[in-house]
Amino acid sequence: MEFSTSTTTTLQTLKTQALAVGIFQDGILSPAADVLDQASGGAIRAVVQSEFDAVPGAILTLHNPAGVTADRIILLGLGRQDSLTAATLAKAHQAFAAYCVRAGVGTAASALCALNVHDANLADCARTTARLVSAAVYRYDRTFSQAKPAVKLRSFVLHLSRAQAAQAKTALAQGAAIGAGVNLARLLGDLPPNLCTPTYLGQTARDLAKQFKTLKAEVLDRKKIEALKMGSFLSVAQGSVEPPAFIVLRHTPSAPAARKAAPIVLVGKGITFDAGGISLKPGPGMDEMKYDMCGAASVLGTMRTVAELDLQREIIAIVPSCENLPSGTALKPGDIVTSMSGQTIEILNTDAEGRLILCDALTYAERFKPAAVIDVATLTGACVIALGHVNSGLFSQDDTLADELLAAGRQAQDPAWRMPLEDAYQDLLKSNFADMANIGGRPAGSISAACFLSRFTGKYRWAHLDVAGTAWLEGKQKGATGRPVPLLTQFLLGQCSA
């Protein structure tokens, strides 16, 4: 995908296969729509009055419009003019990009980012647009016997004023790189668990390091994980014949001056299949537990973006990865394991395995003396019950870090919602036989999971993102979303300029 800007003052002469303009409710045309309306002898006003309800997400195509060079004009509904938000623009562009892919359009242009929204600046709008359009060309095709027809969309133009175009350039490149990171995360998520194994994730990290010279990959095998005394991580891995992997992928910025700041560490849960272990999950829908490595996928996707943009900050991704299966060698309820930190854990439910692999990764992160550690995990079904599929759950005892992450999520149209994490919840994890239990019961299930992780994060600033409800879609549109790559990269962009 190539992104560019156009600043022509005669929009009706723009050569493109699909030109998108905004329409507000009550038949109000955006300035760009008005220009095309006049050039086409009132064609837009007529159709808007007769058959277009300009609610956000609405879309209508006018083929071969008279007086206009573009092959098609696409009308995009933007809702009420006085309450135009960046989210509405994003929704409109998502509908537009999906249309372009469906209709086999090769070149597209949009005049929407020229509009003022009160909750975002132009750079944010341009970045989000490029990210959404890049993501729209994703098509899963790895495991079909017949190749799927290639997506034709190859060029996307933002129509802007001259001053706006100058501001949008960097943001467009960022958005394209974020889109590529999102699509990598989606592919890893969508791949079947017999292909996307811990070894495959490790190879993906190595491939990224080959592709981008700022990245260095290290993949620790079972022996090395044992040498590190990661007894908690290994206790989950022991139930499967599939070898575990502990992946460290490090971005060192090209400018030496940028290497002075303490690194930011991202930790991603990489359970490539979660059957629950001996505490076996019910059968229906269990295939979706191939997505239990989406935290890892988002962290790797983010590293791809970070490297492509050569962000001027040291950033390290850590991915503990294994399967959680029942077998004769599997972890059992009642077992007590010793984590790398030395703290002991009584296993009461082997299906609460994410925290068991993350805790050792969080202890490992200490060695980098990080400025902050953010873990991403499809950690609890309880988080899906609490927040649905709209917001990721954010947990942190650090208000500054939490606020920065929430703001980044809003800015990137990849929202998170802060959940409580005060000490009173820690009691849920009391065990009669070990330092802690691995579950805290059904009430506040996502919070007790975060409390568990917090016990391994005392040495640095830390935040936890539970993406169980946001990392993939179910049902007919089943597929990985690539969230929270946009949130994470937006946060990291902010940590570079600061």
Ligand code: BES
């Ligand atoms: N990977 C699951 C969490 C999950 C479940 C994510 C459904 C998305 C959809 C995690 O390993 C798990 O099984 N958690 C248990 C914890 C419980 C045993 C305390 C859960 O949420 O049921």
Ligand code: MN
């Ligand atoms: Mn589980």
Ligand code: ZN
């Ligand atoms: Zn899991």
